[in-house]
Each structure stands twice: as C-alpha cells, then as structure tokens.
Amino acid sequence: MDFRDTPEEAAFRKELRGWIEAHLPEGWRGRNPTPGGLEVDAAREWSKRLHEAGYAGLTWPLEYGGQGAPYTYQAIFLEEMARAEAPEHIGVIGLGMAGPTIMVHGTEEQKRAHLHKTLSGEEVWCQGFSEPGSGSDLASLRTKAEDAGDHYIVNGQKVWSSYAHIADMCILVVRTDASVPKHKGITYLLVDMRSAGIDVRPLVQITGDPEFNEIFFTDVAVPKSNVVGEVNEGWGVAMTTLLHERGTLGFALTARLEVAVAKLIALVKERGADADPIVRDRVAQQWMELQALKLTNYRALTTLMKTGIPGPEGSIAKLHWSESNQRLTKLALDVLGPHAQLDGDDGVWGGYWQHQQLRSRGNTIEAGTSEILRNIIAERVLGLPRSR
C-alpha cells in the first residue's frame, strides 16, 4: 500500500499541472460544458487542446488516439483537472460510455471511424436508451429497427437524452425482434444524428436548462455496418455501456465532488458560517464522504489493475456520489439562509448553488436510479435473491 505518486506519476502530475496553468484560458475556470456553462464551440476547442496535448483518453490504446497509460494516470488527470477547476472534456458520453463500448464490442472499422474523433471533440455523443415507456426496465424498449437489406429503418421515440441537441452521434438501442423474450431481441446501433428523419426536441429540466431532449425517429436509415456486436445481442453491449456509465464515470463524478467540497468550504468561510458548530460538523462529514469515495475508487482501481476486472467497490461510486452531492448542495443553501431564494444575477455567486442544488436531484435518477443501483448491489454483488 502506498498513496504516494511513483516518480513517473509525479512527473506526469507536474507536467500536467504546468500544462493546465499555461493553456487554460482566463474565464474558463469552473465552467463545465453544460447549458449556462462553457459554450459548445469553446468546449470543443478545449477538448481539442486536451487531445492534442495527449490528455484525452489517457488509458485508450495508442492506435485509436489514446496514450495507453495505466489507469492511475487517468485518476491523476481527473484530480488535477478538478484542482484547477478546468472544464471537463465535452465528450462526457463519448469518453465515458460510447468509446469504451466500441472498444470492447466494435468492429475495427467502427473503432477507426469514431474513437479518435471522440477524443478530439469532433464527435460528440448522446445516449438513446430511455423511452417514455421504458426507463428502469430498459429491456422493454419499443423503438424498432426493420431490416431493409444493407441498412435498417428505425422508427420510434427516445427521451431524456442528454446533449442530443449538440450531438453528432448517438448510441441507440432498438428492437430488432419482437417475437423473442425482451432481452433477446435488442440491437445496439451507432447513429449519425444528422441522418434524415431525426427530430430532436429539447426538454427543460427543473433548473430551467434544456440539457436533455426527446428524439423522434421517422424512417431513419442506419447502415448495417453501424451495428455494434451481433444483431439481437445488443443487451450485452448495452450492459457494457451501463457498467462504464456507473463505474468509469464514477471517477469523473468524484472529481466533480472534490471541486464542490472546495467551493463549499470557500462559501462557508465567505459567509462567516465557519464558527457555527453544526455547519462545521456537516462540512467535515462532506469532506469525509468525499475522501472515502475517492479512496474507494482507488481501491477498485488497484483491483482492476491487478486482476483486469473492476472490484465490486466500483458499484458504489455513482450511487454514493449522487447522494453525497445532494446533501452537499443542500448544505450550501442552508448556509445562505434567507438569501438561498435569490438566484441568477441576484443570487450569491450568480446563482451557482441554486443551480447545483436543483441539478443534483437528477443525479439519483440518471444513469440508473438509486433504487435500481441498490437492487444491483444486492443481487449482483451480494448475491441476494432477485426482487422481481
């Protein structure tokens, strides 16, 4: 056990820290590529710079534009980005879900076509999984794809699709066989969002931001070469995506929490709440939860590097992050007292905390609700009987 950087890791950290200082434009600090945050063009530009400097897809193979670095480098990267409050790469879904899925299940042609562009920010991805009738029970999905020779014709509707309004590509799960049990007739497609017949309609979230969308598919042609894995075996491919959504992404989420805790401490001091014993107690608790989460991620990482399989501890990341983040943002509003109601330009910090607090409520719903994640831990990690 050793929590120090190895000499190589320390050198990497130092170089990265210097690079961020030198290349992060003034005014971009603390602004993620979200509505109200960094604009799309700026976010793409930042992502391109990260990629050119070799910091996007650190753990991805060299041949697909990555660096082939060990996972610890990715952990260091996220720590340093959080420390500098540098904006995240625009490809949250591409880097965290689409890319890793293509790497495992994709054809050589698909890897060459998409991985590099995902890292450079040229291809932004969205995820077309949920439907009006199929959320937690994803396998019940009804958007269908019909065989039309060298391509499929897709018809149906997806919903809650984050970033679809700016996305170039979509990872889409569709029904290709309705005559078999629900998990057995699903196919996983890569869809060009500029295809004819795709209609994206923004949906406004409780924050007021249009961050997710409905996507309507009307006779959309998708080439068969865009099937990932085998036809009707898309469920297994989708599982890979979800594993990464809740695991790999967990690291990025923890880095966000690290920023949030630092900001919380700054707020508490700024508002003179640092003498209030109850606030002190709650701040300490948030910090402890952050450390525990970060260390648990490291532990899962050590298991992954030793055995090639992520440790079961990883299943905790997204679940605990979301709940901890909700408590943290609520504490910030509590610290603001009556001023907590003022948001936007009239709010303290321009309404930052009001936005964070409202947005945090989505955290326990997106990427698997907390209830579903507790089911998964109970059933798949702990071996309890199935609840259904």
Next chain:
Amino acid sequence: MDFAFTDEQEMLRHQARSFLATEFPAERIAELSFSEAGWDESSWRTMAELGWTGLSIPEEHGGAGMSFLDESVLFEELGYALYPGPYLSTVALTLPAFADAPDLLASVAAGTATATVAIAEPGGPSSLEDAGGVRTEALRAGRGWSVTGTKELVCDLATAGHVVMVARSEEGVGMWSVAPPVSSRRVTSTMDRSRRLGRLVLEEEPARLLVGPEHLEPVLRQMRSRGLAALALEAVGIAQKAFELARDYSKERKQFDKAIGAYQAISHQVSNIYIDMELARSLAYWAAWCVAEEDPRAPTAAAAAKALASEAAVAACERSIQIHGGVGFTWEHVLHRYYKRAQWISSFEGGVSAQRAVVASSLLDA
C-alpha cells in the same frame, strides 16, 4: 499509487482469521464475557509467539520491526472475531509511551507484559485531546517518582501489567508508568463486557517516568492517531461481521413464501450496510497508511476514519438486528455483542461529532 496489501500482509490476515476462528468462536466469546477475568490470559502468549504483539517493535528490542500497516491487518481481524484481550490497549495505545523504554518494549514483544493508558479523570479530561487538564499528580520521591490521583474509563484496566498515567508534575504534564495493586483497581460495569473499563485510585504509588513534559506532544499525537486508526479498523471488522450475518440471514429466512432478501425493504438495507462499510474501509486503510508513514495528515485521517467507521459499524449492527427480527434482539444471538463493541468504539476518545470537530478544524481553521 497502490491500494493493495502485500502478500505477507495477506498471509498475516489469513493466519489471524483462521487462528481466531478456531480459538475464539462465538460461544467462547460469550463464555469469556461472563468470566471474572473477561479474557483468556494464555492467548496473549500465543499471540506473542505468532509475533503479533511485537509486530511494529524494532528488531533490536525483540520485535519484528514492521509497521502499523501490518498491525492494522490484525486490528481488523481482532474486531471481526470480537477478541477480548488487551491488544488495542497494549499495542495501539501504549507503545508510543514505551519508545524510550527498551525493557518494556521487549516485554511486550515477548508477551510477558500487557499495558494500558490512563487518561480520563472524574470531572476532568476524558480524552487524549485534553490531556493538558489532568489533575493526577506526579511527585519526586527520593530518586524516583510517585503518582497520586484518580483515573476512570481505563481500557482493560483489570488485566494491564503496566498502567501509563498521564499526570502533572511541577515541570508540566507527562507520562509515568505504574504497576497498581489489585486493591486500587475497580472494574466498572461496562456495556461491552468484552472490553471493560476501569477506575483507578492511586495514593503515592511508586512510578517510573516515561515521557517528560518536553516530549509529551508528539507522544500524545502518536497515541491518538494510532488509537483512532486502530479503532477504525476494528470497526470495519465489526461491520464486516454484522454485514455477513445480515446478508446470509436475508437469503435463508423465508416469510410469505420468499426469502426475505427478495423484499427491497430488506435488500436495500443490506446494500446500505455494504456501501457504508466499504467506504469506511477505504478511509480506515488510508488512515493506517498515514499513521505508518507518519504522514502529516495522520491526525485528521485517523479522526475521520474513526468517525466514519464507528458510525458504519453501529449502523451495520442496528440494521442487522432489524433484519434478524426477534432473534436478533436476544441475548443468545451474537449480534448484540458486536453492537456493544461498535458503540464502545464510537464513544472512546469522543463520539462522531468530537471526531468531526477535529476534521472541521483542519478544513476551516487553517
């Protein structure tokens, strides 16, 4: 960055797990909790032979010259087995006070001595943090010293060979070792009967100076960090046992024709035990590493780990008792013993809010 224990440490864990499972099964723990002594004295020799008591004692003093990280494997396993014996008090708490006393180090390594630290006083300080407020007096007596005063909440007092007194002399607060007569010790009724606290009344008891006032601070800090980190690890062991009992019972027990684990009100509680335990485990291992490496973050890490792990252990036991229904509420069932130990850990050196206050101070008062 590497979060794994070494192969040697894993072997030690394995050895501890099987030794403790054979020597101290649940029935034996229950039996010992009713005995006058409260523990099996012969086990101390055996543990010394296994090399456990001298793990971190330098080789020139008869130890194995290893680190707190190696000991931490044992703290966790001893907690898991609910071992009743003065390992925590002797090894985690007292050793820093013995650093300049080679004879005492050697006797701990050899298994011929056990020891504890006496801090709290009735109406006075109750933790190492406010050791400055002690009223117990150390006076020069000829070429040596004598100590007069009353101590309470002394861990494993009944069995300790040496009691390290935090006391005050004309020069300031320091530490003296005494071997108090039986008549001066009273075992106080303790909720956790497997780790009893005691009250000590000394009147001009001959004493040996161990730590002079000028050296007190670093020794106190080390004692506290070692003690809190050790308790955090023990709490992880406690949580692990409560978790396993809950998990297994929820698979076995059937009601309404189904294993109760199929009901989410049960399965989600089992998940919660697991989540809290794994988070606490990570923090406890990190704290252990910080202590072993004398990292400047050790005091904060240890306080944070003790808070999170004791809370996780208490909650694990409470949830597990609930999951077991009526049988979990019986004296017969082992769970209440773990529950009481978890609460013992929680209270020692101050509860969760006291530990969080330490953490808060490092975050907000810098």
